[in-house]
Amino acid sequence: MTPLRPAQAEDSILGVAPRWVAEPATVEEAVETMRGCARDRQRVAFVGGGTDLGVGAPPAGLDVVLRTGKLARVVEHSPSDQIVVAEAGLPLAALQRTLAAHGQRLALDPPFAERATVGGIVAANAFGPRRTRHGTARDLIIGLSMVRADGVVARGGGKVVKNVAGFDLPRLFVGSLGTLGLITTVTFRLHPLPEASATMTVARPTGAQARAVVVALREAQLDPASVTLLAGPDGPSLGVRFEGFGPGVRQQVERLAGLGPALGLRFDLLDGAGAEAFWARHELARTSGAVRVRLAAPPSAVAAVLEGAVGPLTGGLGPGWATFDPWAGAGFAGGTPTDTGSAVEALNRARRALVALGGSLTLAAAPPGVRTGFDAWGAPPAAIEVMRRLKARFDPEGRLAPGRFVGGI
Amino acid sequence: MPEAHVDAETRELARQLAAVVGEAHCISDPAELSVYECDGLSHGRVRPRLVVLPGSTEEVVQVVRLARAAGVPIVPRGSGTGLSGGARPTTGSVVVVLSRMRRVLEVDLEDGWVRLEPGVINLDVTRAVQGRGWYYAPDPSSQSICSIGGNVAENSGGAHCLKYGFTVNHVLGARLVLDGGEVVDLGGPAPDTPGYDLLAALVGSEGMLGIVTEITLRLLRKPEATRTFLATFPSSDEAGDAVSGIIAAGILPAAIEMMDTLAIQAAKAATGLAWPEVGSILLMDVDGPLAEVEHTAASAIEIARRAGALEVSVPKDEEERQLMWKGRKSAFAAVGRISPNYMVEDGVIPRSEIARVLREIGRMAAEAGLRVANVFHAGDGNLHPLVLYDARNPGEEDRAVRLGGDILRLCVRLGGSITGEHGVGAEKAAYMADMFSPEDLETMALVRCAFDPDARFNPGKVFPTPRLCGERPGPYRPHPAEVAGLAERW
Numbered sequence A: 001m002t003p004l005r006p007a008q009a010e011d012s013i014l015g016v017a018p019r020w021v022a023e024p025a026t027v028e029e030a031v032e033t034m035r036g037c038a039r040d041r042q043r044v045a046f047v048g049g050g051t052d053l054g055v056g057a058p059p060a061g062l063d064v065v066l067r068t069g070k071l072a073r074v075v076e077h078s079p080s081d082q083i084v085v086a087e088a089g090l091p092l093a094a095l096q097r098t099l100a101a102h103g104q105r106l107a108l109d110p111p112f113a114e115r116a117t118v119g120g121i122v123a124a125n126a127f128g129p130r131r132t133r134h135g136t137a138r139d140l141i142i143g144l145s146m147v148r149a150d151g152v153v154a155r156g157g158g159k160v161v162k163n164v165a166g167f168d169l170p171r172l173f174v175g176s177l178g179t180l181g182l183i184t185t186v187t188f189r190l191h192p193l194p195e196a197s198a199t200m201t202v203a204r205p206t207g208a209q210a211r212a213v214v215v216a217l218r219e220a221q222l223d224p225a226s227v228t229l230l231a232g233p234d235g236p237s238l239g240v241r242f243e244g245f246g247p248g249v250r251q252q253v254e255r256l257a258g259l260g261p262a263l264g265l266r267f268d269l270l271d272g273a274g275a276e277a278f279w280a281r282h283e284l285a286r287t288s289g290a291v292r293v294r295l296a297a298p299p300s301a302v303a304a305v306l307e308g309a310v311g312p313l314t315g316g317l318g319p320g321w322a323t324f325d326p327w328a329g330a331g332f333a334g335g336t337p338t339d340t341g342s343a344v345e346a347l348n349r350a351r352r353a354l355v356a357l358g359g360s361l362t363l364a365a366a367p368p369g370v371r372t373g374f375d376a377w378g379a380p381p382a383a384i385e386v387m388r389r390l391k392a393r394f395d396p397e398g399r400l401a402p403g404r405f406v407g408g409i
Numbered sequence B: 001m002p003e004a005h006v007d008a009e010t011r012e013l014a015r016q017l018a019a020v021v022g023e024a025h026c027i028s029d030p031a032e033l034s035v036y037e038c039d040g041l042s043h044g045r046v047r048p049r050l051v052v053l054p055g056s057t058e059e060v061v062q063v064v065r066l067a068r069a070a071g072v073p074i075v076p077r078g079s080g081t082g083l084s085g086g087a088r089p090t091t092g093s094v095v096v097v098l099s100r101m102r103r104v105l106e107v108d109l110e111d112g113w114v115r116l117e118p119g120v121i122n123l124d125v126t127r128a129v130q131g132r133g134w135y136y137a138p139d140p141s142s143q144s145i146c147s148i149g150g151n152v153a154e155n156s157g158g159a160h161c162l163k164y165g166f167t168v169n170h171v172l173g174a175r176l177v178l179d180g181g182e183v184v185d186l187g188g189p190a191p192d193t194p195g196y197d198l199l200a201a202l203v204g205s206e207g208m209l210g211i212v213t214e215i216t217l218r219l220l221r222k223p224e225a226t227r228t229f230l231a232t233f234p235s236s237d238e239a240g241d242a243v244s245g246i247i248a249a250g251i252l253p254a255a256i257e258m259m260d261t262l263a264i265q266a267a268k269a270a271t272g273l274a275w276p277e278v279g280s281i282l283l284m285d286v287d288g289p290l291a292e293v294e295h296t297a298a299s300a301i302e303i304a305r306r307a308g309a310l311e312v313s314v315p316k317d318e319e320e321r322q323l324m325w326k327g328r329k330s331a332f333a334a335v336g337r338i339s340p341n342y343m344v345e346d347g348v349i350p351r352s353e354i355a356r357v358l359r360e361i362g363r364m365a366a367e368a369g370l371r372v373a374n375v376f377h378a379g380d381g382n383l384h385p386l387v388l389y390d391a392r393n394p395g396e397e398d399r400a401v402r403l404g405g406d407i408l409r410l411c412v413r414l415g416g417s418i419t420g421e422h423g424v425g426a427e428k429a430a431y432m433a434d435m436f437s438p439e440d441l442e443t444m445a446l447v448r449c450a451f452d453p454d455a456r457f458n459p460g461k462v463f464p465t466p467r468l469c470g471e472r473p474g475p476y477r478p479h480p481a482e483v484a485g486l487a488e489r490w
């Protein structure tokens, strides 16, 4: 078994300190560690790059933190089949560099790519602005291997994009936050790197105008890679990005610009540096602030999301930021509140507004004070009983990231 | 009406079920039951105990409760077009047919979704919204007859799934009736419902977790432009190179389909198309915004030519385009024109291995003294070898079955799969062990146990060996039913 080292302060997860830390150098060592934890009934949580540990609730208790950072190999990249098998601890940016050498990419772009690991991205269901066209990890994962709570190694899916043999374990692990098992390798389908890219922005749109842009894009049968509303202290802006071959991108830019007058909006085409700055500002927005939340709502409700959720949040969390993809219906908000009471009040108001729309608000980061007044997940979803049964099958002793997930799972 | 020659228990169950769904929708007459003995696979027939056709979620709940009280397994069924025996009855089962539940409940084009009952036919989803320029993307070749409930259970694909994804990428929500009669709603029009992605586990679970009684599907706006071309090649070597070249150029076509000489002959016989009898044909669609499509179509054609295409033809109008696609989509049935019997296989290989695998299949077929026609989704390496045989010749059917199995094992050896879209069902359960370890299968079974611990739904499918849901892992304790010899395979 890999030697365990005594835990330090920085090994804590949301203030809960483990006693030991394991950092296996190979998948075999990780299996050993998991078997050891099973034998000794140790409660264990998994940490990749540590970029999204604020998601969910603090663990109910913890003995071991298993760090995946040394499981960082590209196991197999088959450019002609457009698939890659990577170990869970491989940082996204390192993976993208390997793929880019062959003109390919994984079409996932969550923040902190240098640190965020592929296993962590899958477990936390992390995503970025390219969700508009490419979806989330759920749409790109095709296989996975794992170690179960009892130390048994298992695999689901495969190495081909099209495959319906057996139950879909890979997708079930997306967003499971380390409560079902340790992800050891992930297999993804890949996409070609686009030849061209262009970003256009609209300054200070209202929610209704952002919505009108989405409808106009759809009616014009354009195919945006990203559509993002970015709301900050200096007012909102809307970014639309196209990716593809040169002629296609150029034509879509012209068509969108041409739609401006009818919408009463001006679309500004950014130059390369401008586009880079816009998306960097977007990433900064969604990762800054001591309190951060994920927002979800039906996409057409963007105006109601701005008014009912983003409004209260940007106020109540101090001068805050928010982003929302009005095509996919998902976004983020955050800020650093000076007053816990008004922060909690704003969070509750925003959650009520989103739930009333059929959506949700979940915590991605918050200091302990806010967490005492505000549940990370909100009211359990309709299917919570089945979720509990699933957890009980995979982890009957409740040792994996206990209490981190929905409904106290 | 309950019949005199069935046992008293079944008669009583039939009476109770008829009280729920109505006399007309509870079938116990042996002649009528025989309609439900199999799905799209005609061999391995099993007569069900009873068949019911409920008309609502509430009726499904009561049917499930009655079956549970009687200790009888349930086999859900849509249109019965499945090709892996997924809807084949288990001995003593009640088959629950969802085909009466075929209302489109709600269309929301603001957010691009439709909520409907499971018996709705795939093509009818697009028909309901195409007037307004929308469509439902997954397009199995059986789309004019198969049900959305069946598509969800099988995670069905189709030619255009290369670009647009499979059923799982288009299901936003589902209502599911569990063994206890509980009704659970999964997902919905807003993304990212907190908790486990049970919806992803449900899609492709082959009717083994419960009965789906409502589904919310994502709809897409029609693409602005579609360009289609058909290229002929001397052999599948050049055609395979063309596919690889197109993908390597960064083009993501909406579909690339490939047919070999035998499949071409069959399609011609069935449709009267004037296709040349070459070694291989590629049929390709690119779609999207106009300039992107024109650019990618031109490059793809250029790549096909460089790879050795004999001829590239572009349809002159939509009618001619539809005809080309008809040739492809009718290929399965068309093979009936050139062989008295045939078996449809469904394996997946890494795309880059296409030419090598086709040569190997040719060699294996020659060795078995049989012919194999190949028609398949080349873009994602999903092969449909059609093994031709004549059941009147003694031993030939067995040889065909063996050849089909050998082809699937070849797919697994190359890193592929035993099924790309038809599912495991009853037919391929035995091959699961070639692809997955006992631990992999046991882990999948945990999902089944969480939803359906008594294995009420569709027992005997997907898993190669009998399994029961123990309450807790740990030292092995035989289940009471196992001791009594009642254990079902599932």
Ligand SMILES: Cc1cc2nc3c(=O)[nH]c(=O)nc-3n(C[C@H](O)[C@H](O)[C@H](O)COP(=O)(O)OP(=O)(O)OC[C@H]3O[C@@H](n4cnc5c(N)ncnc54)[C@H](O)[C@@H]3O)c2cc1C
Pocket (backbone or CB within 6 Å): B039, B040, B075, B076, B077, B078, B079, B080, B081, B082, B083, B086, B087, B098, B118, B139, B140, B141, B142, B145, B146, B147, B148, B149, B150, B151, B152, B153, B154, B155, B156, B157, B158, B159, B206, B207, B208, B210, B211, B212, B213, B332, B333, B421, B422, B458
């Ligand atoms: C000529 C032909 C071409 C085909 N082409 C394709 C193709 O291109 N791509 C493809 O993917 N498939 C194809 N198929 C296979 C088949 O059509 C699909 O698997 C289809 O999804 C089955 O739908 P069905 O309604 O007929 O389901 P059935 O055959 O009735 O059932 C299939 C499975 O679904 C379960 N089920 C059905 N309804 C429900 C429900 N409401 N709740 C829970 N479980 C349910 C059943 O128990 C069974 O396990 C083809 C079949 C034929 C005959």
